[in-house]
Each structure stands twice: as structure tokens, then as C-alpha cells.
Amino acid sequence: DVKVTQSSRYLVKRTGEKVFLECVQDMDHENMFWYRQDPGLGLRLIYFSYDVKMKEKGDIPEGYSVSREKKERFSLILESASTNQTSMYLCASSLDRGPTEAFFGQGTRLTVV
Amino acid sequence: AQTVTQSQPEMSVQEAETVTLSCTYDTSENNYYLFWYKQPPSRQMILVIRQEAYKQQNATENRFSVNFQKAAKSFSLKISDSQLGDTAMYFCALRNDYKLSFGAGTTVTVRA
Numbered sequence: 001d002v003k004v005t006q007s008s009r010y011l012v013k014r015t016g017e018k019v020f021l022e023c024v025q026d027m028d029h030e031n032m033f034w035y036r037q038d039p040g041l042g043l044r045l046i047y048f049s050y051d052v053k054m055k056e057k058g059d060i061p062e063g064y065s066v067s068r069e070k071k072e073r074f075s076l077i078l079e080s081a082s083t084n085q086t087s088m089y090l091c092a093s094s095l096d097r098g099p100t101e102a103f104f105g106q107g108t109r110l111t112v113v
Numbered sequence: 114a115q116t117v118t119q120s121q122p123e124m125s126v127q128e129a130e131t132v133t134l135s136c137t138y139d140t141s142e143n144n145y146y147l148f149w150y151k152q153p154p155s156r157q158m159i160l161v162i163r164q165e166a167y168k169q170q171n172a173t174e175n176r177f178s179v180n181f182q183k184a185a186k187s188f189s190l191k192i193s194d195s196q197l198g199d200t201a202m203y204f205c206a207l208r209n210d211y212k213l214s215f216g217a218g219t220t221v222t223v224r225a
Contacts, residue, residue: 031211040122042204042217050211059214090158097211099146099165104158 003027006091006105013112019078021108023091029103030096032074034058034066037088037107049074050097081112115140117207119216126195127224133180134190134219136205146208147181149190152218153201161203164188195223 007022025032031050035043035058045058047066055066063085067075074093078085091105116139126132138147149161164172164181171179176196180189192199200223205216 031213033213035215040217042119043215045212045214048211048213056211058212088156092158092213094213097208099163099208101160101163102148102150102158102206102213107156 004091004093004103004105006089006108008108009106011108011110013078013081013110015082015112017078017081017112019081019110019112021076021078021089021091021110023074023076023093023105024072025074025093025103026072027093027095027103028071029093030071031094031102032068033092033094033102034064034074034076035090035092036060036085037090043090046076083112086110086112115142115145115207115209115212115214117205117214117216119205119219121219122217123220123222125222125224126192128197129194131191131193132195132221134192134203134205134221136188136190136216138186138188138205138207140186140207140209142209147179147188148206148208149177149179149188150204150206150215151199151201152204153198158204162190192221197223197225199223 033048034046049068065077092102094102147164176193202218
């Protein structure tokens with residue numbers, strides 16, 4: 001079974017802190033994604049990556065950056081956390097760009113105080 | 114640009130009955146893929162069904178089926194013989210190339 005693991009299920013950070021959310025997949029998938037999930041807004045794409053060191057902005061990249069130094073790991077970085085970044089963050093991976101299924105992590109509930 | 118719109122925030126259905134969730138999308142691409150995902154209270158996202166845009170035949174997976182209308186850019190999900198375990202949030206998703214976008218979701222509650 002494919003496993004996508006996010007480093008934390010719950011995280012509380014202070015405003016202005018630099019925050020790292022880590023995601024690791026174990027199936028050699030090309031494609032990885034970061035979303036944030038907010039009530040009424042669904043899943044909004046922050047960044048995605050289709051290969052090591054390759055990244056593309058999603059629909060809401062402002063205030064975020066990403067890093068993919070190894071194929072299995074995709075990190076989301078909040079350079080200076082703000083209260084409006086309080087949200088559920090979901091990582092996903094898929095084999096390639098075809099009709100293949102995306103597998104999701106359990107999510108990280110981030111609260112910025 | 115690509116967008117996915119789900120206009121029904123919540124739906125309720127009696128056990129054993131049928132419910133249909135709507136989804137419309139917009140893309141300038143001709144080759145793309147559509148999906149429905151389920152997110153139960155456990156939060157774990159699960160693929161329900163997928164459809165390749167070049168296939169005219171509607172996909173089915175057991176009690177789940179879609180009505181894919183390419184010209185109208187519509188992709189609805191029908192859940193037949195609803196079960197209590199179907200209670201979840203359902204997301205419609207569109208993949209173009211490497212980008213995978215989701216809609217706002219529809220919360221489905223199955224009543225006993």
C-alpha cells in the first residue's frame with residue numbers, strides 16, 4: 001500500500017515563526033502536492049512538484065514556499081507564519097500526470113497564534 | 114487556468130435511496146481526467162471513481178456512477194442504495210497535466 005506520511009497531525013506556532021511541514025511518500029511517485037483545506041473553500045492547491053527540485057505554483061502560493069530535494073520528500077515552508085494561515089494542510093502524491101490516483105496524508109492541523 | 118465548482122454545500126439522503134452530487138469544471142485543455150474523492154470524518158481522502166475525458170462511456174464503481182457531459186463540462190456523481198458509511202464530504206477533482214485541482218466539496222449525510 002502507498003503511504004503518505006505527514007510529520008505532525010497537530011501543530012501550534014506563533015505569528016512570525018518559520019514553519020516547516022514535512023511530507024514523505026514511499027512509492028517513488030513523480031508528483032506531489034500541498035493543499036490547504038478550509039470550511040466552504042474545499043482543497044486549494046498551494047504548490048505542486050513533478051520531479052526532484054521542480055516545483056510549480058498552485059492557486060494560492062502567496063506566503064508559502066516548497067522544497068523537494070529528494071523524490072520522496074516534499075516540504076511546505078511558511079516563511080513568517082500569520083494567523084490567516086491557520087488551516088488544515090494536506091499533502092498528496094501520485095505516480096504521474098495521467099488518470100492515476102492521488103494518495104493523501106492524514107493532514108496537519110496548523111494553528112498560528 | 115482550471116476551476117472546479119460544486120454548488121451544493123450539503124445534501125441529506127435516506128438510507129437505501131439515491132443521491133446525485135453536481136460538479137462543473139472549466140479547462141482549456143482537451144485531454145484531462147476527472148475524479149470524485151470521499152473524505153469521511155476520519156479525514157483520510159479516498160478515491161471513489163475516475164473518468165478519462167476522451168472516454169464517452171460513463172464510469173461506474175459498484176454503487177457509484179458518474180454522468181459525464183463533456184460539452185457542458187459537467188461531471189455528476191450518483192450514489193445508489195446509500196449506506197450509513199457513505200456519510201462523508203465528497204470532492205470533485207480535475208487533473209490537467211501535473212496539476213490536480215479540487216472543488217469546495219459537498220457534505221453528504223445518510224440518515225438511518
